[in-house]
Amino acid sequence: MTDIILKNLHKSFGNFVAVQNTDLTIKNGEFFVLLGPSGCGKTTTLRMIAGLEIPTSGEILLDEEDVTFLRASQRDIAFVFQLFALYPHMNVWKNLAFPLKMQNMSASEIKTRVLEVAKLLQIEHILKSKISGLAGGDRQRVALGRAIVRRPKAFLMDEPLGTLDAEFREQMSLELKKLHERIEATTIYVTHDQIEAMTMGDKIAVMDQGKVLQYGTPDEIYSRPATKFVGSFIGSPAMNFIPIESMIQAGDTEVQVGDQKMAIPRQKTNSLSNHNYIGVRPEKLEFDDNQGIPGKVYGNEYLGNRKICTVETGFGQLKVRVAKDTSININDSVRVKFSPESAILFDGQTELALLSENQ
Numbered sequence: 001m002t003d004i005i006l007k008n009l010h011k012s013f014g015n016f017v018a019v020q021n022t023d024l025t026i027k028n029g030e031f032f033v034l035l036g037p038s039g040c041g042k043t044t045t046l047r048m049i050a051g052l053e054i055p056t057s058g059e060i061l062l063d064e065e066d067v068t069f070l071r072a073s074q075r076d077i078a079f080v081f082q083l084f085a086l087y088p089h090m091n092v093w094k095n096l097a098f099p100l101k102m103q104n105m106s107a108s109e110i111k112t113r114v115l116e117v118a119k120l121l122q123i124e125h126i127l128k129s130k131i132s133g134l135a136g137g138d139r140q141r142v143a144l145g146r147a148i149v150r151r152p153k154a155f156l157m158d159e160p161l162g163t164l165d166a167e168f169r170e171q172m173s174l175e176l177k178k179l180h181e182r183i184e185a186t187t188i189y190v191t192h193d194q195i196e197a198m199t200m201g202d203k204i205a206v207m208d209q210g211k212v213l214q215y216g217t218p219d220e221i222y223s224r225p226a227t228k229f230v231g232s233f234i235g236s237p238a239m240n241f242i243p244i245e246s247m248i249q250a251g252d253t254e255v256q257v258g259d260q261k262m263a264i265p266r267q268k269t270n271s272l273s274n275h276n277y278i279g280v281r282p283e284k285l286e287f288d289d290n291q292g293i294p295g296k297v298y299g300n301e302y303l304g305n306r307k308i309c310t311v312e313t314g315f316g317q318l319k320v321r322v323a324k325d326t327s328i329n330i331n332d333s334v335r336v337k338f339s340p341e342s343a344i345l346f347d348g349q350t351e352l353a354l355l356s357e358n359q
């Protein structure tokens, strides 16, 4: 089990910068998720940690040892590309033993390890069964077993559930998480799926265009997005962004939103641009008879126990999450309001959140 520290990591391919200025600390035993859209540099970061790619600059430490230039085989890290690379014609035992045989481990040690993993994953009763005859859930456990049987210091997983259908993904992500709780090995898990990241991660780093924009617990990232991109990438539906019309001066306590003035979210307004935004989550918007931003209901989506109303306003569409029995119909004229505490101010130019220390 291992701390993984990245210091000012940078990777260029020719003139193209794939990863830049990346500082991250992944603590011993943590389930750490690297989240971001396609092409943002997730796999490149993981490959550098694994030793499959040499950084252009920066350092990688495993348990305080500088491994930046060590070969992959010298790092004792398991890189799991795909959890389903099993040998279908072999039985479960042989599938589990295979990675150990490759390490020239003795037969008795292999036996001990395979039995240990089988017990952990509760697959002792199928050790003699062929993979091709197994049900999906058992097959998934064997695949997990194959990844952990070597007892690596850390696991790197690059979208391991990527090819599965939705139902399997959900079950498998639960199995992975439960396994992690049992073996507590440091894990870096890459995904572009924000829901997977939120449900699985102890910590999440959100990346875009080669940069880590924010690093924190799922709750911190959801409630206090550090940039407009993070606010829009995390959450479904995404955060609403409402442009502020007037310029904000240092010390202002109100902003103009539509035809009304609103108290400003607590903030540090030292260096604001002209065009700024207020970000509000759909569940923090509500309908009101008298005050708020005027608009017309454009659509209603039912989501079981709640619904999402899309309201056309002078600021574009706003998504409002309400209880399922709220009586709101298409084309209703409504007003949408929010409390200042639930809003986050974003600088229009830098797109950085302007949060006060205690928000």
Ligand SMILES: Nc1ncnc2c1ncn2[C@@H]1O[C@H](COP(=O)(O)OP(=O)(O)OP(=O)(O)O)[C@@H](O)[C@H]1O
Binding pocket: 013, 016, 018, 036, 037, 038, 039, 040, 041, 042, 043, 044, 045, 192
């Ligand atoms: N060997 C390479 N040579 C040139 N460019 C590369 C190389 N490897 C990656 N890139 C580029 O670096 C950027 C980041 O790639 P990377 O594979 O790390 O993204 P990613 O976040 O894993 O994306 P995805 O979600 O699609 O897997 C991409 O624009 C990619 O085209």
Ligand SMILES: [Mg+2]
Binding pocket: 042, 043, 044, 158
């Ligand atoms: Mg990738």
